[in-house]
Amino acid sequence: MGSEFPSKPMSLYATIWDASNWATSGGKYKVNYKYAPFVSEFKDLALEGCPSDPIEEFPSFDCHESDLARLENAGYATITRRQRSAMRRFRQRxxxxxxxxxxxxxxxxxxxxxxxxxxxxxxxxxxxxxxxxxxQGGKRRSRRRGRGRVQASTLEYDPYM
Structure with missing residues (x-):
């Protein structure tokens, strides 16, 4: 991921599927299809970007240079070290x-x-x-740290660092 975020083309797609048999306490709560069709609403949704054809293997950039510059300089175009660290901790927990x-x-x-x-x-x-x-399933555990211990480290790629 590096400093650029997101690094790959993104799109918005939504679907509703029935996971009642495993996602709701082993099937305890079933989907009630009498309320279909299901509708999703997005409030104040703002999508900014450049159009792309999902079928093209190598996307052609249909953006004007001014659009690209504006998108690249937007606050959400990069992720800070602090944000990467927060994302890494969230994923670990x-x-x-x-x-x-x-x-x-x-x-x-x-x-x-x-x-x-x-x-x-x-x-x-x-x-x-x-x-x-x-x-930990939401449970907090106290951690003991040994004195004088040195933790071995390995080098690896972590996009959240």
Missing amino acids: YMYYSYCYDALRYPVPLPECVIIPSEKERFRDTGRLKFGGSH
């Missing part, structure tokens, strides 16, 4: 599944996935957090 690490479903990582070795180590081949991982 709360992310318990990632399709990017689900090697059983996706043997080859999808194009939008950036594989981070330290994260990959935390997940099984199913993309789910390994037992005993750092996700």
Whole structure:
């Protein structure tokens, strides 16, 4: 990811699918289809960018130079060190599944996935957090730090650093 954010073309797509059998306490709460069609509303949604054709392998840039300059200088075009650090902490604490690490479903990582070795180590081949991982389920634990211990470190690419 580096300092530019986002680094890949993005789009907005929404779909509704039924995950009642696994996402709602093992199927305890079913979707009631009598309320269909389902509608989503976005308040004050502002999409800024340049149009692209999703079928093109190499996108042609239909933006005018003034549009590109404005987008690149916008406050959301870059992510600060503090924001990257906050994102890394959030992912370590709360992310318990990632399709990017689900090697059983996706043997080859999808194009939008950036594989981070330290994260990959935390997940099984199913993309789910390994037992005993750092996700504490909202519980706080006290940490003891040993005196005089030096933690070994390895060099790896982490886009949130």
